[in-house]
Amino acid sequence: MCKNKINRFCRLEVSYLLSYDYEMIFLSIKQLYNYVDRIVIAIDKDFKTWSGNDFIIPDSFFERMKEIDFEEKIEFYKDFFFIPTNSPIENESRERNLALKKLARGWKIQLDVDEYVYDFEELSKYLKKYWYLTLLPKFTPINFKGNLITLFKKIDKGYLYIENKEEFAFITNQSQNQFTRKNYKIRNINININVIHNSWARDNKEIINKIKNWGHRDDFDTFEYFEFWKKLNEENYKEVNDFHPTVPSVWNRLLFLECKNEEEFIRNYSKTNLQKIVKIPFSIFLKALYNKVFK
Helix, strand or coil, rough: CCCHHHHHHCCCEEEEEECHHHHHHHHHHHHHHHHEEEEEEEECCEEEECCCEECCCCCCHHHHHHHHHCCCCCCEEEECCCCCCCCCCHHHHHHHHHHHCCCCCCCCECCCCCCECCHHHHHHHHHHHHHHHHCCCCCEEEEEEEEEEEEEEECCCCCEEEEEEEEEEECCCCCCCEECCCCCCEEEEEEEEEEECCCCCCCCCHHHHHHHCCCCCCCCHHHHHHHHHHCCCCCCCHHHHCCCCCCHHCCCEEEEEECCCCCHHHHHHHHCCCCCCCCHHHHHHHHHHHHHHHC
């Protein structure tokens, strides 16, 4: 089958959920814009967060988005994503599913605005190699997982960050998640792609806004954890271990990388951490297909 025909069957589409930290999306889109077919950005019609708080997105944001969208790949999907009777995490899961359903058949990539796939070209080549898995998604359901490189705090000379193979699902050929971006009922494979996640490396005001509105608002004492975070610096970070807010051992230690900003972190980190994506044996999918059809 010629390359053009294969590409016709192998669309790469991305969904984002846009809220109070809207400015961060530009750096994320920059990593992938040239390699995807379409980008869908979900925004609440009433500009409400999952907790029901108001946020504002200025007109300048949409003007800037038009400027970077020179191939007209970006679409905005507006709907009511805040349901008062739902918890924040329920609203998050619902919005992720609604946005996921907007993506066409192919590889569906679900990213947050603060997540950066620093070698998306390599990932796009990998996904196109497995184009056939998107033809009959009912028979070969799959989630691809990656590893989060979590930016935890910006200090004077660089970033404190976490690197310990924390997994998360963000690519699928399905149109429905079970919970947030997770689907435990189908095959999940970690393909060893690294994704830099600016989870906590923000200023105090941004962190307060985040913990008031994100899906994990009710999962732990967020303000107590904020006080712990504020005390971290270049002198004491090595003394900290097992500090993830809900599963302590997931974040076992902090590392430091010298840089001025997020873009420089991405450049510096990627120079010594080339993407080494794991190959998937074809036999795995033959077996999955056989089990679906004949059993």
